[in-house]
Amino acid sequence: xxxxxxxxxxxxxxxxxxxxxxxxxxxxxxxxxxxxxxxxxxxxxxxxxxxxxxxxxxxxxxxxxxxxxxxxxxxxxxxxxxxxxxxxxxxxxxxxxxxxxxxxxxxxxxxxxxxxxxxxxxxxxxxxxxxxxxxxxxxxxxxxxxxxxxxxxxxxxxxxxxxxxxxxxxxxxxxxxxxxxxxxxxxxxxxxxxxxxxxxxxxxxxxxxxxxxxxxxxxxxxxxxxxxxxxxxxxxxxxxxxxxxxxxxx
Amino acid sequence: xxxxxxxxxxxxxxxxxxxxxxxxxxxxxxxxxxxxxxxxxxxxxxxxxxxxxxxxxxxxxxxxxxxxxxxxxxxxxxxxxxxxxxxxxxxxxxxxxxxxxxxxxxxxxxxxxxxxxxxxxxxxxxxxxxxxxxxxxxxxxxxxxxxxxxxxxxxxxxxxxxxxxxxxxxxxxxxxxxxxxxxxxxxxxxxxxxxxxxxxxxxxxxxxxxxxxxxxxxxxxxxxxxxxxxxxxxxxxxxxxxxxxxxxxxxxxxxxxxxxxxxxxxxxxxxxxxxxxxxxxxxxxxxxxxxxxxxxxxxxxxxxxxxxxxxxxxxxxxxxxxxxxxxxxxxxxxxxxxxxxxxxxxxxxxxxxxxxxxxx
Numbered sequence: 385x386x387x388x389x390x391x392x393x394x395x396x397x398x399x400x401x402x403x404x405x406x407x408x409x410x411x412x413x414x415x416x417x418x419x420x421x422x423x424x425x426x427x428x429x430x431x432x433x434x435x436x437x438x439x440x441x442x443x444x445x446x447x448x449x450x451x452x453x454x455x456x457x458x459x460x461x462x463x464x465x466x467x468x469x470x471x472x473x474x475x476x477x478x479x480x481x482x483x484x485x486x487x488x489x490x491x492x493x494x495x496x497x498x499x500x501x502x503x504x505x506x507x508x509x510x511x512x513x514x515x516x517x518x519x520x521x522x523x524x525x526x527x528x529x530x531x532x533x534x535x536x537x538x539x540x541x542x543x544x545x546x547x548x549x550x551x552x553x554x555x556x557x558x559x560x561x562x563x564x565x566x567x568x569x570x571x572x573x574x575x576x577x578x579x580x581x582x583x584x585x586x587x588x589x590x591x592x593x594x595x596x597x598x599x600x601x602x603x604x605x606x607x608x609x610x611x612x613x614x615x616x617x618x619x620x621x622x623x624x625x626x627x628x629x630x631x632x633x634x
Numbered sequence: 635x636x637x638x639x640x641x642x643x644x645x646x647x648x649x650x651x652x653x654x655x656x657x658x659x660x661x662x663x664x665x666x667x668x669x670x671x672x673x674x675x676x677x678x679x680x681x682x683x684x685x686x687x688x689x690x691x692x693x694x695x696x697x698x699x700x701x702x703x704x705x706x707x708x709x710x711x712x713x714x715x716x717x718x719x720x721x722x723x724x725x726x727x728x729x730x731x732x733x734x735x736x737x738x739x740x741x742x743x744x745x746x747x748x749x750x751x752x753x754x755x756x757x758x759x760x761x762x763x764x765x766x767x768x769x770x771x772x773x774x775x776x777x778x779x780x781x782x783x784x785x786x787x788x789x790x791x792x793x794x795x796x797x798x799x800x801x802x803x804x805x806x807x808x809x810x811x812x813x814x815x816x817x818x819x820x821x822x823x824x825x826x827x828x829x830x831x832x833x834x835x836x837x838x839x840x841x842x843x844x845x846x847x848x849x850x851x852x853x854x855x856x857x858x859x860x861x862x863x864x865x866x867x868x869x870x871x872x873x874x875x876x877x878x879x880x881x882x883x884x885x886x887x888x889x890x891x892x893x894x895x896x897x898x899x900x901x902x903x904x905x906x907x908x909x910x911x912x913x914x915x916x917x918x919x920x921x922x923x924x925x926x927x928x929x930x931x932x933x934x935x936x937x938x939x940x941x942x943x944x945x946x947x948x949x950x951x952x953x954x955x956x957x958x959x960x961x962x963x964x965x966x967x968x969x970x971x972x973x974x975x976x977x978x979x980x981x982x983x984x985x986x987x988x989x990x991x992x993x994x
Binding site: 427429431432438439441445446447448449450451452455458459460461462463464465466467469470487488490491495 | 657659683685687688689691692693695696697698699700701702703704705707721722725729823830831840841842843844845846
């Protein structure tokens with residue numbers, strides 16, 4: 385019988401520790417599939433963040449560095465400059481990338497480091513127990529915004545793709561989600577494109593995945609995806625903000 | 635090689651290149667800016683990488699990344715910038731990644747000033763960041779030693795998979811002296827089989843560079859492993875192969891008072907010792923060249939013979955605590971310090987010696 389579905393080679397056999405319904409497992413898989421498809425597993429080097437995906441290195445079957453909170457793009461810079469043949473990527477959440485690590489991500493992008501960044505935006509801090517994130521929506525109730533995020537005192541959700549797309553150096557900046565099969569396939573293609581560009585030495589690629597956090601949103605997984613569609617996507621519109629090489633048309 | 639006249643900061647840069655270092659990540663701050671300026675010119679000439687980072691925080695994390703990928707790598711800064719690097723240094727120590735960190739110390743706390751100081755001794759020798767760890771701390775007192783200890787620092791870092799801190803100051807960084815530079819060494823980025831991206835045939839299934847041990851038993855085991863490594867390092871510096879490298883003793887055998895100082899201060903103390911001897915005071919000098927591990931055994935031995943110790947620092951008194959710990963109450967340990975960027979004169983120190991030795 386022909387096997388049509390199996391674990392990607394780039395994923396280890398370790399069971400995911402993520403909460404039921406969490407998107408991280410699927411996004412990990414998409415990354416692993418891209419690395420398999422591009423046949424770069426033997427030179428892939430990941431940088432794990434601080435947050436729920438702090439143990440990402442357990443789930444991928446290649447070399448990994450575990451960085452401090454927000455510092456993954458700086459660590460990835462050091463790795464890539466030392467191992468230019470490596471396929472180096474960071475995998476970061478919204479607290480990590482859009483709050484404490486804002487300087488690191490903006491400047492790695494601005495230097496045009498030939499790395500790939502996978503940014504998982506679920507509008508909340510997961511591992512620390514559901515605090516307000518820089519990408520939390522206005523009015524969103526979290527552990528540290530119990531009356532709802534108030535724009536007057538906590539500002540507005542930061543749109544990282546839009547910010548990074550203003551820079552000259554990045555070659556590919558796109559926002560995807562995995563709320564339904566059609567979008568999942570688009571996300572898979574975007575992640576593949578991002579790694580392909582790195583493999584070809586084209587420059588900095590950034591994929592934001594708008595994702596759910598059922599546990600800290602206090603919603604069932606299916607309800608979470610519905611909430612994401614109705615509330616997050618209007619604030620974080622899907623689409624490609626920058627594609628200087630035309631990889632999506634190729 | 636013929637001697638060349640160089641600034642201390644530049645000597646570090648050239649020595650790093652000669653040691654095979656091809657990666658520098660840093661952020662501008664006075665009084666160390668000659669070092670990144672030198673390397674920004676020099677590294678591209680030898681196919682090296684120079685990156686001016688967006689902050690000291692980023693620079694040390696680039697060092698973490700490059701070091702974890704097998705690079706011989708360094709960064710440099712001055713006191714406030716070194717404070718910012720402490721997060722990264724803690725991760726680097728926890729993950730056991732070798733690297734060289736240069737601190738051209740200036741006056742603090744806070745923004746302080748840009749004048750030379752020795753007030754980062756505690757930060758340097760106690761780890762500096764969070765957690766149970768140590769960095770090897772080297773303290774040069776000349777431009778020649780800035781170069782020599784840079785080269786030795788890379789060797790020590792690799793030997794023990796540990797960050798090495800070169801603790802200099804604004805005087806040593808800025809002053810010019812003739813330097814004898816050694817022949818260049820080759821370094822292969824692919825020489826560490828634990829490194830990320832290592833491509834040798836003997837590579838493990840995969841390499842991981844991390845400082846997280848969520849299980850308490852695992853972290854305790856890791857911390858004791860680090861502690862044991864630090865014990866091995868301490869032994870090598872007190873009785874092993876680096877014994878002579880660790881400390882300089884000058885006229886201590888018959889000394890009634892021993893002056894203790896590191897770095898630039900030790901050169902002033904040498905003058906004080908000469909002047910004391912001319913005046914009939916039997917003074918000696920101990921100069922720790924390695925501040926961690928501290929030359930405790932040397933102090934203990936000298937405490938059996940000499941009557942008094944006088945520790946002189948460009949701080950309100952930091953290393954004096956390590957001297958007191960070593961002497962352990964056997965003999966009086968006096969302190970004289972100037973702080974805020976002021977350098978004590980030989981005359982001032984001589985006065986202090988007089989007060990101790992000839993109290994009348």
